[in-house]
Amino acid sequence: MSAGEASPPDARRAELAAALSAVEDRIAAACAAAGRDRSQVRLVVVTKTYPAADVCTLADLGVGDVGESRQPEAGRKHEECQQAGCNALRWHFVGALQTNKVASVARFASLVHSVDRQRLVTALDRGAARVERTVDCLVQVDLDPSGAADDQRSGAASGDVAAVADAIAAAEHLHLRGVMAVAPLDGDPAEAFARLAAISAAVAADHPGADVVSAGMSGDLEQAIAAGATLLRVGRSILGERPPLR
Numbered sequence: 631m632s633a634g635e636a637s638p639p640d641a642r643r644a645e646l647a648a649a650l651s652a653v654e655d656r657i658a659a660a661c662a663a664a665g666r667d668r669s670q671v672r673l674v675v676v677t678k679t680y681p682a683a684d685v686c687t688l689a690d691l692g693v694g695d696v697g698e699s700r701q702p703e704a705g706r707k708h709e710e711c712q713q714a715g716c717n718a719l720r721w722h723f724v725g726a727l728q729t730n731k732v733a734s735v736a737r738f739a740s741l742v743h744s745v746d747r748q749r750l751v752t753a754l755d756r757g758a759a760r761v762e763r764t765v766d767c768l769v770q771v772d773l774d775p776s777g778a779a780d781d782q783r784s785g786a787a788s789g790d791v792a793a794v795a796d797a798i799a800a801a802e803h804l805h806l807r808g809v810m811a812v813a814p815l816d817g818d819p820a821e822a823f824a825r826l827a828a829i830s831a832a833v834a835a836d837h838p839g840a841d842v843v844s845a846g847m848s849g850d851l852e853q854a855i856a857a858g859a860t861l862l863r864v865g866r867s868i869l870g871e872r873p874p875l876r
């Protein structure tokens with residue numbers, strides 16, 4: 631089904647349960663094929679464009695981590711979930727961030743995956759300080775070898791990753807946890823994720839413990855698991871196809 635259609639709550643619950651279980655099967659198979667333990671990989675269900683009711687149903691089905699990519703949609707949905715009593719979820723922010731929107735993200739995000747420049751580090755640190763929180767962060771890496779050909783792409787160029795990582799590590803209210811990337815639209819995801827693994831190793835060498843690798847979406851989670859991903863961000867395969875975002 632698509633985001634625009636309504637279905638009765640019971641039918642939607644059954645639909646989400648079935649899709650979640652199919653994705654769990656894919657994750658289990660990919661872990662087995664890679665000789666990895668399922669416990670080494672955590673699933674973040676990306677709920678952008680879908681309502682808070684779906685988020686609460688997912689929580690009820692055992693999902694512990696949800697991801698959002700747009701403000702103010704994310705903050706609003708977080709608030710609705712709190713009010714509905716589904717308040718045990720970890721919220722991940724995975725989308726492009728503007729410096730004027732980071733303060734609101736610092737209120738609800740457990741992990742921000744998309745930190746890709748030093749100005750964002752400064753703004754996020756200030757936002758976290760204001761709400762007296764510590765926010766975990768990943769450096770988003772641009773894996774497109776042609777370099778930011780497309781304005782909508784985000785991520786630090788590989789040569790800038792170390793500096794962004796150092797800035798996060800030095801920020802008082804932020805914790806550096808690792809790296810994140812989206813595989814380029816064209817090209818081999820396995821090759822892109824192998825590059826990300828090398829970048830992750832370099833970051834973890836400089837910052838012991840910053841070993842999270844957020845990679846793998848609906849279309850390429852198997853390749854991400856094979857390359858060592860520890861966090862998957864899966865939307866469409868669980869919630870259904872989204873209408874175009876812009």
Ligand SMILES: *Cc1c(COP(=O)(O)O)cnc(C)c1O
Nearest residue numbers: 676699724847848863864865866
């Ligand atoms: C939407 C989104 C996802 C989920 O992608 P699907 O193809 O729906 O699984 C993952 N990561 C980011 C950064 C996203 O914006």
